[in-house]
Amino acid sequence: MKREPLRVDPAYYHSFNSNYSKFADAVMDVGPAPCTRYDCPRQKKCAEEAVECFAFRIWVNNGGKLNAKQQKKIGAKLLPVK
Numbered sequence: 001m002k003r004e005p006l007r008v009d010p011a012y013y014h015s016f017n018s019n020y021s022k023f024a025d026a027v028m029d030v031g032p033a034p035c036t037r038y039d040c041p042r043q044k045k046c047a048e049e050a051v052e053c054f055a056f057r058i059w060v061n062n063g064g065k066l067n068a069k070q071q072k073k074i075g076a077k078l079l080p081v082k
Helices: 010-015 018-028 043-049 054-061
Strands: none
Touching: none
16 A cells, blocks of 8 residues: 655745755655564564664664665664664
């Protein structure tokens, strides 16, 4: 099932510095977290413990993309959420 990408309200671009527009779009368009997308069994436990895995950190830094090797890191190398 393909989802429609979320978009920032156009008023945002007129109210703030336009240098932030690409950042705003990236924040809204990364899609579901790897925990949800790959049905990680630790999803609830990580939320309770306030930790994030290596794959989640990669996902955040790469705008919502994980390659096959990175997908294997789901649930591994847990650190406190920053």
